[in-house]
Amino acid sequence: MNLSMKRMQAILVKDYKEFSRNLAVSSTILVPLVIALFYSRMGIDTIQVHFMAINMTFSLVATYIQCCLIAEEKEKNTLRNLMLSPATIPEILIGKSMLTFIITILILTGSILLTGYNPGNTLIMIIAFLLSSIFYITIGTLLGLIAKTVMESSVIVMPVFFLFSIGPFASAFVEKYPVLKVIEWLPSTQLINLAESLENNFKVGDLVQPFGLISLWIIIVMILTVIVYNKRMKDDI
Amino acid sequence: MGEVIKVNHLQKKFKSEYALQDVSFEIEKGEIFGFLGPSGSGKTTTIKILTGQLSPTNGDVKVFKQDISFLKSPEARQRLGILSDNSGLYDRLTIEENLDLYRKIYNLKENSVKKSLEFVNLYSDRKKHINKLSKGMRQRVLLARTILHQPDLLFLDEPTSALDPVNKFHIYEGLRRLNAEGTTVFLTTHDMAEADTLCNRIAFLNNGKICAIGTPKELKKQYADDTLTVELKNGQQETISKGATDANKMFDWMQKNLVERVSTNEPSLGEIFVQVTGRKLV
Numbered sequence: 338m339n340l341s342m343k344r345m346q347a348i349l350v351k352d353y354k355e356f357s358r359n360l361a362v363s364s365t366i367l368v369p370l371v372i373a374l375f376y377s378r379m380g381i382d383t384i385q386v387h388f389m390a391i392n393m394t395f396s397l398v399a400t401y402i403q404c405c406l407i408a409e410e411k412e413k414n415t416l417r418n419l420m421l422s423p424a425t426i427p428e429i430l431i432g433k434s435m436l437t438f439i440i441t442i443l444i445l446t447g448s449i450l451l452t453g454y455n456p457g458n459t460l461i462m463i464i465a466f467l468l469s470s471i472f473y474i475t476i477g478t479l480l481g482l483i484a485k486t487v488m489e490s491s492v493i494v495m496p497v498f499f500l501f502s503i504g505p506f507a508s509a510f511v512e513k514y515p516v517l518k519v520i521e522w523l524p525s526t527q528l529i530n531l532a533e534s535l536e537n538n539f540k541v542g543d544l545v546q547p548f549g550l551i552s553l554w555i556i557i558v559m560i561l562t563v564i565v566y567n568k569r570m571k572d573d574i
Numbered sequence: 575m576g577e578v579i580k581v582n583h584l585q586k587k588f589k590s591e592y593a594l595q596d597v598s599f600e601i602e603k604g605e606i607f608g609f610l611g612p613s614g615s616g617k618t619t620t621i622k623i624l625t626g627q628l629s630p631t632n633g634d635v636k637v638f639k640q641d642i643s644f645l646k647s648p649e650a651r652q653r654l655g656i657l658s659d660n661s662g663l664y665d666r667l668t669i670e671e672n673l674d675l676y677r678k679i680y681n682l683k684e685n686s687v688k689k690s691l692e693f694v695n696l697y698s699d700r701k702k703h704i705n706k707l708s709k710g711m712r713q714r715v716l717l718a719r720t721i722l723h724q725p726d727l728l729f730l731d732e733p734t735s736a737l738d739p740v741n742k743f744h745i746y747e748g749l750r751r752l753n754a755e756g757t758t759v760f761l762t763t764h765d766m767a768e769a770d771t772l773c774n775r776i777a778f779l780n781n782g783k784i785c786a787i788g789t790p791k792e793l794k795k796q797y798a799d800d801t802l803t804v805e806l807k808n809g810q811q812e813t814i815s816k817g818a819t820d821a822n823k824m825f826d827w828m829q830k831n832l833v834e835r836v837s838t839n840e841p842s843l844g845e846i847f848v849q850v851t852g853r854k855l856v
């Protein structure tokens with residue numbers, strides 16, 4: 338595959354200018370930081386609490402912002418012009434994800450510093466965070482392609498927020514409601530499980546399930562995204 | 575020989591309705607080709623098929639002598655310019671920033687933005703934000719972006735519908751210049767005067783069928799009636815046949831030195847359209 342860095346960078350620069358002039362959306366990056374600050378003041382130091390702020394960053398920054406960026410291009414009929422340019426599908430989709438990726442990493446680092454989370458194994462956790470960022474951004478792209486307007490983005494992101502960010506905390510009720518077993522398979526739950534196993538003496542085998550599942554989620558969502566993208570390209574909008 | 579577009583018995587069906595029933599035409603390199611028809615006649619659908627945004631239901635379409643699958647390639651995209659009827663701009667960016675994105679996507683030199691903006695008479699406004707512009711100005715920015723890479727083949731879907739006469743005039747001038755530099759233009763419009771001044775060749779589209787095609791001159795000749803209008807010096811106006819039957823009348827007037835003006839009775843394109851389709855063009 339032949340990716341033009343110049344094209345992707347051009348989209349990144351354009352997105353940055355638009356984003357910085359759109360306070361309604363860009364101000365949401367503060368929410369996870371405020372929550373992280375709040376928890377750090379309370380002085381609780383458990384994995385569950387650290388991951389409250391971390392998962393919030395993923396759904397409010399990675400997914401929501403990405404969804405808005407894509408939905409706005411659709412609403413304003415600019416996405417179609419990009420599709421009709423010489424830029425390829427990967428160039429457009431990667432280019433359109435770069436700004437959100439950078440912001441996600443920055444805010445994630447900020448929240449972790451604020452809550453004082455110190456992972457059992459930093460390198461492994463960094464890789465897991467990078468993979469998770471890709472997952473949540475791709476979900477955002479998918480939802481943005483489905484949403485018709487920017488207004489709709491805020492609504493359509495809610496289920497993701499509840500499922501992925503709040504979901505893992507419902508695992509406490511699994512005994513009572515066996516349906517909740519599916520929560521085990523969510524990438525956010527897997528991330529927390531990974532973090533917990535890293536706290537103790539972990540074996541390489543402990544890494545297989547979380548990394549395998551998160552990667553599987555990424556592949557599934559990416560395939561869905563490309564399918565929806567191609568449909569949008571064909572469809573008369 | 576030098577054909578850029580060749581369409582043979584093209585049909586397009588949406589669900590159960592045919593938007594295009596039978597469309598055939600060719601466009602040669604260097605032409606400004608006008609596609610005229612009332613709204614709903616299938617102009618946009620044709621452009622979408624010719625630019626790879628819709629697949630035809632039936633028929634044969636060649637662009638740049640290649641099958642339409644070629645239209646999806648970056649090489650084809652580099653040679654095409656497409657201004658659709660609902661193209662958008664980035665509202666929070668300036669005119670220049672909007673074009674700069676596309677300059678990088680098309681991998682063009684820095685001065686292409688300036689050249690393109692001068693073309694639509696907007697260079698001095700380049701620092702203005704899109705959300706501060708009038709509809710006509712936005713339309714010109716869109717055109718500037720569409721021609722930024724000097725495409726070989728330019729599709730314009732009703733490009734002047736939002737413009738006042740002065741701006742229309744600017745755009746016509748610009749399009750003629752671009753055409754002189756080698757760009758073939760495919761233009762849809764429902765403005766007969768526009769087609770008449772701008773296009774080398776015209777096709778009339780009605781209900782998804784081409785009902786007449788030719789140069790404006792040919793069409794007018796074809797549908798002209800065989801009469802002349804003679805204005806006499808005494809203010810009288812007479813309509814006579816071009817043929818031998820009225821030759822004596824003419825001879826008589828000329829001998830008496832009565833003739834002020836003689837004109838052929840060419841129909842306007844709008845009148846031809848009504849004649850061909852029995853339908854007014856709106």
Ligand SMILES: Nc1ncnc2c1ncn2[C@@H]1O[C@H](COP(=O)(O)OP(=O)(O)O)[C@@H](O)[C@H]1O
Pocket residue numbers: 573588589592593611612613614615616617618619620
């Ligand atoms: N995506 C679509 N689905 C169904 N019908 C369509 C679609 N696009 C266009 N049409 C129909 O096809 C016909 C031609 O439309 P169009 O090409 O947009 O006409 P024009 O551009 O000449 O105004 C219209 O009757 C329109 O309703």
Ligand SMILES: [Mg+2]
Pocket residue numbers: 614617618619659731
């Ligand atoms: Mg149309």
